[in-house]
Amino acid sequence: MGHVEHDKLDISTTLCGARLPNATVIASGILGLTHEVMVRVAKAGAGAVTTKSCSLNPRPGYPNPVVLDWGGGLINAVGLSNPGVEVMTEEIQAAKELLAPLGVPIIASIFADTIYGFGNIARFISEASPDLIEVNISCPNIDHRYQHMFAADPYVAGQVTRHVKRNTDIPILVKLSPNVTSIAAIAEAVVEAGADGITAINSLGPGLILDIETRHPVLAHGPGGVSGPAVRPIAVRCVQAICRAVDVPVLAVGGVMSGRDVVEMILVGATAVGIGTGVHYRGIDVFRQVCRELRDYMRRHEYRSLDDFRGTAAMPSL
Amino acid sequence: MGHVEHDKLDISTTLCGARLPNATVIASGILGLTHEVMVRVAKAGAGAVTTKSCSLNPRPGYPNPVVLDWGGGLINAVGLSNPGVEVMTEEIQAAKELLAPLGVPIIASIFADTIYGFGNIARFISEASPDLIEVNISCPNIDHRYQHMFAADPYVAGQVTRHVKRNTDIPILVKLSPNVTSIAAIAEAVVEAGADGITAINSLGPGLILDIETRHPVLAHGPGGVSGPAVRPIAVRCVQAICRAVDVPVLAVGGVMSGRDVVEMILVGATAVGIGTGVHYRGIDVFRQVCRELRDYMRRHEYRSLDDFRGTAAMPSL
Amino acid sequence: MSLPETVRITEIRRETRSISTFVLDAEIAQSEPGQFIMLWLPGLDEKPMSIACPSPLSVVVDRVGPFTMALHERRVGSLVGWRGPYGRGFRLAEEGPALLVSGGCGVGPMVYLAARASEQGIPTTVALGARSTAALPCASEFQALGANLVLATDDGSDGYHGYVTDAVRELGLIDARPTVYACGPEPMLVAVHRLCLEARIGGQISVERYMKCGFGICGQCALDGLLVCQDGPVFDVQELDGVRDFGHAHRSATGRRLPLR
Amino acid sequence: MSLPETVRITEIRRETRSISTFVLDAEIAQSEPGQFIMLWLPGLDEKPMSIACPSPLSVVVDRVGPFTMALHERRVGSLVGWRGPYGRGFRLAEEGPALLVSGGCGVGPMVYLAARASEQGIPTTVALGARSTAALPCASEFQALGANLVLATDDGSDGYHGYVTDAVRELGLIDARPTVYACGPEPMLVAVHRLCLEARIGGQISVERYMKCGFGICGQCALDGLLVCQDGPVFDVQELDGVRDFGHAHRSATGRRLPLR
Ligand SMILES: Cc1cc2nc3c(=O)[nH]c(=O)nc-3n(C[C@H](O)[C@H](O)[C@H](O)COP(=O)(O)OP(=O)(O)OC[C@H]3O[C@@H](n4cnc5c(N)ncnc54)[C@H](O)[C@@H]3O)c2cc1C
Ligand SMILES: Cc1cc2nc3c(=O)[nH]c(=O)nc-3n(C[C@H](O)[C@H](O)[C@H](O)COP(=O)(O)OP(=O)(O)OC[C@H]3O[C@@H](n4cnc5c(N)ncnc54)[C@H](O)[C@@H]3O)c2cc1C
Numbered sequence A, B: 001m002g003h004v005e006h007d008k009l010d011i012s013t014t015l016c017g018a019r020l021p022n023a024t025v026i027a028s029g030i031l032g033l034t035h036e037v038m039v040r041v042a043k044a045g046a047g048a049v050t051t052k053s054c055s056l057n058p059r060p061g062y063p064n065p066v067v068l069d070w071g072g073g074l075i076n077a078v079g080l081s082n083p084g085v086e087v088m089t090e091e092i093q094a095a096k097e098l099l100a101p102l103g104v105p106i107i108a109s110i111f112a113d114t115i116y117g118f119g120n121i122a123r124f125i126s127e128a129s130p131d132l133i134e135v136n137i138s139c140p141n142i143d144h145r146y147q148h149m150f151a152a153d154p155y156v157a158g159q160v161t162r163h164v165k166r167n168t169d170i171p172i173l174v175k176l177s178p179n180v181t182s183i184a185a186i187a188e189a190v191v192e193a194g195a196d197g198i199t200a201i202n203s204l205g206p207g208l209i210l211d212i213e214t215r216h217p218v219l220a221h222g223p224g225g226v227s228g229p230a231v232r233p234i235a236v237r238c239v240q241a242i243c244r245a246v247d248v249p250v251l252a253v254g255g256v257m258s259g260r261d262v263v264e265m266i267l268v269g270a271t272a273v274g275i276g277t278g279v280h281y282r283g284i285d286v287f288r289q290v291c292r293e294l295r296d297y298m299r300r301h302e303y304r305s306l307d308d309f310r311g312t313a314a315m316p317s318l
Numbered sequence C, D: 001m002s003l004p005e006t007v008r009i010t011e012i013r014r015e016t017r018s019i020s021t022f023v024l025d026a027e028i029a030q031s032e033p034g035q036f037i038m039l040w041l042p043g044l045d046e047k048p049m050s051i052a053c054p055s056p057l058s059v060v061v062d063r064v065g066p067f068t069m070a071l072h073e074r075r076v077g078s079l080v081g082w083r084g085p086y087g088r089g090f091r092l093a094e095e096g097p098a099l100l101v102s103g104g105c106g107v108g109p110m111v112y113l114a115a116r117a118s119e120q121g122i123p124t125t126v127a128l129g130a131r132s133t134a135a136l137p138c139a140s141e142f143q144a145l146g147a148n149l150v151l152a153t154d155d156g157s158d159g160y161h162g163y164v165t166d167a168v169r170e171l172g173l174i175d176a177r178p179t180v181y182a183c184g185p186e187p188m189l190v191a192v193h194r195l196c197l198e199a200r201i202g203g204q205i206s207v208e209r210y211m212k213c214g215f216g217i218c219g220q221c222a223l224d225g226l227l228v229c230q231d232g233p234v235f236d237v238q239e240l241d242g243v244r245d246f247g248h249a250h251r252s253a254t255g256r257r258l259p260l261r
């Protein structure tokens, strides 16, 4: 069998009904604030764009620094700053129009601070008709008034999912946290409650880094979620555990920097692959670069589409 | 006020009654298998040595690879190989004799696969009179028959602690896992149950790394615990949360490579600081190097002892 | 890696009633005029500040709100953090003279740019605008660098009476077809932009937007599809042509689009 | 970083009934004879193997158990992983001749060492021991390198009849006061050790112990206070003097100390 032609390699994917021209997605919170920038990211090669997580009301977030490169990746406590659902609805509508000719879908990320609130915001954001809704129940930097993340308790995670599903007809991805003992158990709960797909992982931790000279945390908020190369093994393991536990598509996020990392995620079963911190390390052009590297791998292995190798990792002892 | 003399700087510490000539400790599982090597580590400057975690019966562990450097640190699934309590008792006794003149205490790490088993092994190991016992309830690479680590459930963690305390008069450190949503809650449970101190953290995850060419996990076991620079922010946050929650000494472990990292751990409240992966990056000499860097910091800040700055980190929003 | 490095303030020079130069115990190995750092006051906040001098690292800061006020309360010896340099700076044209147009606190990067121009032997005019004489910062620095200094004050207390951009136009400062470099309040920048396009001369304009990360990750500093922190803060006049928000809208900390001024 | 790199086997050369040379599609940029790699059979296990040639990377492997048997079943084109090089190799003495003493599968590093000695123009004798002619590996390689080859077989089917160390002694191979380099079964190494001490000649001995990490972290390969993977596998004769376990005990995968053979 000869070599597969480079341009015949199909790296498209279908994520909960949305067709992505390629399997890369920009992760929520990275450049997803305004429609012009989201369109720029799509033009730079992303197969789908995700908005910054949006709440009912505008939030200024925490003071700076909100995100820093600490050597192993980023640490962030942005405080979920966003202009609120009203503005975000306009941004999504504007983006949709410009993304349509590119064939690039838009994922609206939402969050709230109560179970009911999630239902509300889902209803509002649906007016903008995003292709998918991503339900962020897993921000590690929530206010300490909330004892736990929503993503830490299977029952609560399921309830959030149910309320969102009741308030929208758009397929939903529920975004999970690695900061739990069994992410598979949470995945089972949200799928049972109706989640169409799962996004994993959100940032890890939180972690904490001090400036030892002033004895202050380097982030204004103190602790912050960890992302980037340092979390990749954790993310791969989470995605593998989720794909084994449930039967819905998984948008795999966490530490993906290269085509190699995309392949790794697909081998453990991912349907599409999110990139956040990678934009910092390789620029907005990361999407195009990663797709090229992915195609190189597929050509070498004579795979014609992602289905040819999705979920084929050998897992000895799991 | 003038500069503090370098040799007047006191970097000793007392950990649950054991006097350490300096605050650095070699972490469990790193070079702690045989008495000669432990003595060598002490001579290389460690303030205390910890044995490899020991079980009642000998265990060969998993096939190789059991530990690899993946770029951000190590990933390991050794499978808790150890020669069993009988042999380890002899090793500890031999080590104690040689460590005594150096003034370096020895910490015996133990584990078991049942709550009662922990009591048993504690009783046996106590015959060797280690200075402290570290109760490893947090290995991320346990057999999948056990649904959870002992360290994932406050009740179970407390029960293990109680059984160990009932079977020994030697002070015990309970070693906790970062793979939980609230490590502070587990810390509270084990202290409530009688733990004299806490060690945190064990390796993170597990994580998973694949060789994409063969589609096999790089570790024979598949997933493995992550350690080293990549986990440091998580470890610091865990130690900070534990020190805030409970009033016992904390042996802080996780990603410590330099004097700077030791300072960071002490600033969030650690009593002593463990080094594992650091031995890989800087050699056995890491202990001496780290102590020199710690002293440099203290001189610059005119601190005379670790008490002068322990727990003084500014924590804004916690 | 972009963790802030904490260093001591080694010198504070008062420039005007509200503007001071802060000299830090730090050096930037490689930077361009127009690039910025993120300046951190531990426990408080962190804000973008243009590099006024890379070695020793200095910034010229106008007291306008909580952060800059807190900075002005710091003394020599205080610890502050910095990270950077970030962004794309001015690219000095090799041909022809340089005209630096600066208003308000836009003076910091201009000091650095004038120094660079002087090093390269580029004939330089600095047009400096302010409310009044007392608010004109760094004038002596520019003179020491051998630049031709043109002052403009709103109240006429010194130099040209009126806006600095009107001074540029009326005093014929673009007759020699200089490359124009501008930094200051956005209305001034819009005027410079128009001037350059009309006169068909080269121009580079430093724009400010609300910043969080400073390195192209958060999207907060968006100016249409441009990221000011990474694509800017300095843009060619052409790049700003047709940019909807330029002169019209900026974004608050929430990301909400607000009319300018 | 020490993740295994997976590469294809490009050539398999049968040396004896149980020993083959495996050539991999890989190169080691910098290594010393005596250093080893960890050779990985994905899904099975990973074991230390001495470098027989750095470029293309080759190992000479004796079929003794499950891992080596599985390797011998691999064909040209099979994927295997490797990481390294690890440990401290032989340091060729610049003065005087070299005597390489090799038994059993200890031949791999000796091929590499003989090549290095030949490059450096060091007069080299290789004393090769085995059970019988049929079990003598790589003899032609040594001859091609211009080494003086002395064979010894337990059954007398070729060369000296008896142990290779006895051949060394009785055939006067140390009369020229060579530096001795040895690799093979531990009883042979003990004999070489004694020989070197008695004759007061320099010697370097490559020791094997059960390995897990290969890079000085797990403590599994302890030989008294020495770590074979990092301080060795090659030790000076002097370093092994007084080492209690040398010739007497090794450790199993559990870490339990067991008598040798
Ligand atoms: C690239 C760049 C370079 C700058 N260089 C200088 C300089 O050299 N000297 C100087 O005095 N000022 C400079 N500034 C402006 C400086 O960052 C603001 O004056 C400062 O952030 C005000 O903070 P505050 O708390 O004192 O006032 P606030 O009352 O919080 O704000 C006053 C003004 O500053 C703006 N501002 C506040 N926070 C930010 C932020 N995080 N990012 C951007 N703008 C903000 C607001 O939009 C507002 O218009 C620069 C800004 C940018 C974007
Ligand atoms: C530094 C070093 C270099 C070596 N170089 C070579 C070489 O070039 N060619 C060669 O054929 N062999 C070499 N060996 C020995 C080789 O590693 C073993 O033969 C191999 O591991 C046997 O595995 P098995 O499953 O086939 O046999 P098993 O039946 O598992 O073991 C047979 C013997 O090999 C030893 N062994 C098993 N596992 C290990 C391990 N993980 N680490 C060390 N020893 C082990 C056992 O102690 C036993 O004595 C070397 C060993 C070391 C330590």
Ligand SMILES: Cc1cc2nc3c(=O)[nH]c(=O)nc-3n(C[C@H](O)[C@H](O)[C@H](O)COP(=O)(O)O)c2cc1C
Binding pocket: A027, A028, A029, A030, A052, A053, A067, A074, A076, A078, A080, A109, A136, A175, A201, A202, A203, A226, A227, A228, A229, A231, A253, A254, A255, A256, A274, A275, A276, A277, A278, C217, C218
């Ligand atoms: C600066 C920053 C902001 C983020 N904001 C959000 C957010 O608003 N909503 C969300 O679900 N995830 C957010 N994340 C998490 C990312 O979407 C992603 O899950 C995580 O960073 C891991 O992926 P990465 O390693 O590719 O960055 C943010 C991450 C970063 C670094």
Ligand SMILES: Cc1cc2nc3c(=O)[nH]c(=O)nc-3n(C[C@H](O)[C@H](O)[C@H](O)COP(=O)(O)O)c2cc1C
Binding pocket: B027, B028, B029, B030, B052, B053, B067, B074, B076, B078, B080, B109, B136, B175, B201, B202, B203, B226, B227, B228, B229, B231, B253, B254, B255, B256, B274, B275, B276, B277, B278, D217, D218
């Ligand atoms: C190879 C290896 C083996 C380990 N074995 C043990 C063990 O037996 N018992 C235990 O409690 N922790 C074990 N650990 C965890 C370490 O003691 C330590 O908690 C962890 O590595 C984090 O610290 P570090 O980043 O300094 O390595 C092991 C770690 C490594 C890398």
Ligand code: FES
Binding pocket: C210, C211, C212, C213, C214, C215, C216, C217, C218, C219, C220, C221, C222, C227, C228, C229, C230
């Ligand atoms: S400030 Fe974050 S992208 Fe520009």
Ligand code: FES
Binding pocket: D210, D211, D212, D213, D214, D215, D216, D217, D218, D219, D220, D221, D222, D227, D228, D229, D230
């Ligand atoms: S094999 Fe692990 S220390 Fe030598």
